[in-house]
Every structure is written in C-alpha cells, then in structure tokens.
Amino acid sequence: MNDFPLSIFYFLFNVILFILSTILLIIRIKRWGVSYPFVKLVKELFKEKRLKFSSKLKAIINTLIKDLLSLKRAGYLCEENFHLYGRALLIYGFGGIVIMNLINFILNPIGVPLGYLHPLSIITYLFYAFLAIGSFMLFLRRLIRSNLRKTTDPLVLLLHLSLFYFAVVGISFYSSLNSGLPFLSSILFYIYLSGISLLYLFLPLSEVGYYIWKASMLLTKSLLIEHKSTE
Amino acid sequence: MTENNNEKEERKGKYIIEREYVEDERIIEPEKLDIGGVDASGRWGLIVLPRVIKDFDHSLIDEVKKLPRGKHIERCWQCGLCTSVCPVAHKEPNFNPRYFIYIVKMGYKSEIKKLKKYVYLCQGCGLCSEACPKHVDPSGVMMALNILFDKV
Numbered sequence: 544m545n546d547f548p549l550s551i552f553y554f555l556f557n558v559i560l561f562i563l564s565t566i567l568l569i570i571r572i573k574r575w576g577v578s579y580p581f582v583k584l585v586k587e588l589f590k591e592k593r594l595k596f597s598s599k600l601k602a603i604i605n606t607l608i609k610d611l612l613s614l615k616r617a618g619y620l621c622e623e624n625f626h627l628y629g630r631a632l633l634i635y636g637f638g639g640i641v642i643m644n645l646i647n648f649i650l651n652p653i654g655v656p657l658g659y660l661h662p663l664s665i666i667t668y669l670f671y672a673f674l675a676i677g678s679f680m681l682f683l684r685r686l687i688r689s690n691l692r693k694t695t696d697p698l699v700l701l702l703h704l705s706l707f708y709f710a711v712v713g714i715s716f717y718s719s720l721n722s723g724l725p726f727l728s729s730i731l732f733y734i735y736l737s738g739i740s741l742l743y744l745f746l747p748l749s750e751v752g753y754y755i756w757k758a759s760m761l762l763t764k765s766l767l768i769e770h771k772s773t774e
Numbered sequence: 775m776t777e778n779n780n781e782k783e784e785r786k787g788k789y790i791i792e793r794e795y796v797e798d799e800r801i802i803e804p805e806k807l808d809i810g811g812v813d814a815s816g817r818w819g820l821i822v823l824p825r826v827i828k829d830f831d832h833s834l835i836d837e838v839k840k841l842p843r844g845k846h847i848e849r850c851w852q853c854g855l856c857t858s859v860c861p862v863a864h865k866e867p868n869f870n871p872r873y874f875i876y877i878v879k880m881g882y883k884s885e886i887k888k889l890k891k892y893v894y895l896c897q898g899c900g901l902c903s904e905a906c907p908k909h910v911d912p913s914g915v916m917m918a919l920n921i922l923f924d925k926v
Binding site for chain 2: 623690756
C-alpha cells in the first residue's frame with residue numbers, strides 16, 4: 544500500500560482522468576455552440592503588453608474571493624439558510640480536498656499513514672466532512688421541497704450523491720489507512736479510486752461543467768474590465 | 775440648461791410599470807397640453823408609442839430546449855412568481871427571470887442583446903423553481919439562457 548509505485552500510479556491515474564475530464568468538457572462546450580472562454584482567458588493572462596502581473600493577480604483574487612469564496616456568485620443572496628450553508632460547505636469542502644490532496648502528495652508522496660491527530664489528517668478529515676455534509680444537505684433540500692423535487696433534473700441529484708459518495712469513501716479510506724488496517728485500506732483505496740473516477744468523468748457533464756465555463760467567462764470579463772480601467 | 779434637460783429626460787415616464795423596458799424615444803410626455811379646458815400636460819398626457827420589432831427569431835426557444843436544464847421553458851405562462859421571489863431581482867431590476875423567458879419565447883433578439891449582461895447574475899438558489907406553479911424550473915432555464923445569450 545505504501546510503496547512508491549502505488550503513489551506514482553495514483554498520480555498518473557489523476558493526470559489521465561484530468562485530461563479525459565478536460566476533453567469531455569471541451570466536447571460538451573462545443574455542443575453548446577458557444578465560445579471557449581478558456582482560450583480567451585489564457586490569451587488575456589499571457590498578453591504581456593496589456594496588463595501588469597499584479598493587476599492580473601488582483602483580478603484573479605478578486606474573482607476568487609468576491610465571487611466564489613464569499614459566495615457572491617454562488618447564492619449569498621439566497622434567503623434560505625439551509626441552502627446557503629449547504630453550498631458553502633460543499634464549495635469549501637471540495638476546494639479544500641483538492642488543495643489538501645496536493646499538499647499531502649507533495650509532503651507525503653509515499654503515503655505513510657500520519658495518524659488521526661496529525662494536523663494534515665485533521666484538516667483533510669475536516670474538508671471531507673464539509674463536502675459530505677454539504678452535498679447531503681443539498682440533496683436533502685431537493686427531496687424535502689415538493690415543488691423543487693418535481694422539477695429537479697435527475698442529474699442534479701446524481702451530482703450531489705456522487706459528491707457525497709466521494710466524501711464518505713474518502714473518509715473511510717483515510718480512516719482505514721490511519722488505523723493501520725492494510726487489507727481494508729487496499730480495498731477501500733480502489734473504492735476511493737472509483738469515487739475519483741466518477742467525479743472526473745461526471746463533473747464535466749453535470750452542472751459543474753457549466754459553472755467552470757461561467758467562472759472562466761467571469762474571470763475573462765474581470766480581466767478585460769481591469770484592462771480598461773488601467774487604460 | 776443641459777442638466778435641466780437631463781432631469782426632465784430622467785423623470786419622463788417614471789410612473790410606467792417596468793419602466794426600464796421602455797426606451798426613452800417611445801415615451802411622449804407633453805410639457806403643455808390642454809384638452810377641452812382640462813390640463814393634460816406631463817404624466818396625464820403620457821403616450822407610449824408601440825414598439826416595432828423586426829428581428830424575431832423563433833428558433834431561439836428550440837435552442838434553449840436542447841441546452842442543459844432548459845427543456846421546460848415552454849411551460850411558462852408568465853405569472854411572474856419567479857421574479858417576485860428572486861433575491862437577485864430585488865437588488866437588480868434588470869434581472870427579471872419572467873422577462874428573460876418572455877423575450878426568448880418571442881424571439882426578441884435585440885432585447886436579448888440589450889439584457890444579456892444581466893443574465894449572469896443568477897445565483898442558482900432555486901427559490902424560483904420552488905415557487906413556479908408550472909414546473910418550469912426557472913433556475914435551470916437561467917443556466918440555459920446564460921449559454922444562449924452568449925451566442926446571440
């Protein structure tokens with residue numbers, strides 16, 4: 544479980560699925576018949592003469608903090624607290640898991656069990672818990688509300704369930720690893736991989752694909768506005 | 775003098791409901807008008823000229839139906855409940871889900887071009903979908919309209 548090739552396999556597995564996921568997203572956007580904001584975004588980011596690096600960074604941070612982290616574009620106006628907290632937990636949880644996975648991979652590439660009380664473990668658990676609770680809250684909200692249930696697209700429910708599955712499997716896998724149960728952790732590792740695969744292949748086909756497209760549009764726009772203001 | 779003119783222009787037609795959708799050129803508010811001894815100047819003599827639209831595109835609604843979560847747009851009967859519960863519409867009157875659906879159903883391309891920057895404001899809270907009596911799923915439709923408006 545802890546040998547080096549397995550972590551390399553995990554890394555390659557993620558890279559391949561990331562590429563597949565990107566291809567799926569590009570195909571989906573092509574089917575919509577809209578422009579690719581990613582191309583525009585890259586052009587805006589790397590045009591040397593247009594904006595200073597600090598201005599670009601400011602625009603990116605502004606979009607990330609104002610629009611995403613402060614939930615400005617993700618429901619902060621919603622009067623229903625249950626929904627707002629669910630979304631916040633889901634967004635922070637998912638973002639945190641991605642960051643913690645990268646940190647864990649850099650600091651602990653061999654995958655040595657860190658134990659339950661290691662700061663990295665605690666933070667990782669916390670983010671998985673956020674994601675599990677958040678996705679379940681959003682799923683539950685759509686089931687409880689009768690009118691919302693009738694209009695909900697099944698893919699939305701599937702999205703919440705797949706995020707919940709990923710979070711639960713992630714917690715189980717890390718727990719088995721930290722408890723020193725090699726057989727169970729090796730089984731759960733493959734189940735965890737199934738959760739990751741599900742997310743990589745399903746997210747670009749779900750609402751998340753649309754949000755990625757929209758976020759890159761907003762970021763491109765904020766860069767253009769920043770450019771105009773400096774002119 | 776110019777400022778006074780601007781003030782008059784701003785005041786013009788201010789009692790019209792959904793005033794933001796009526797262009798200034800179509801509003802006639804006579805400064806002085808006497809009809810048989812009755813003073814009908816200002817808002818009492820207000821006339822809104824009919825809008826002439828030539829760029830209808832009836833294929834827009836079919837496009838929306840093909841986009842993700844836009845399939846139920848045709849069910850909308852314009853009750854406006856979605857807009858009344860929408861927290862974004864309360865902050866920004868130009869964001870009006872009912873009207874967005876209306877202009878797409880009618881195929882008002884020029885109107886879409888005018889309002890396209892506002893459709894991105896949707897936060898996807900889903901309050902409109904809960905309120906909608908015809909199960910249109912307006913929050914989903916707003917997603918589809920985001921994509922459509924980018925193309926128009």
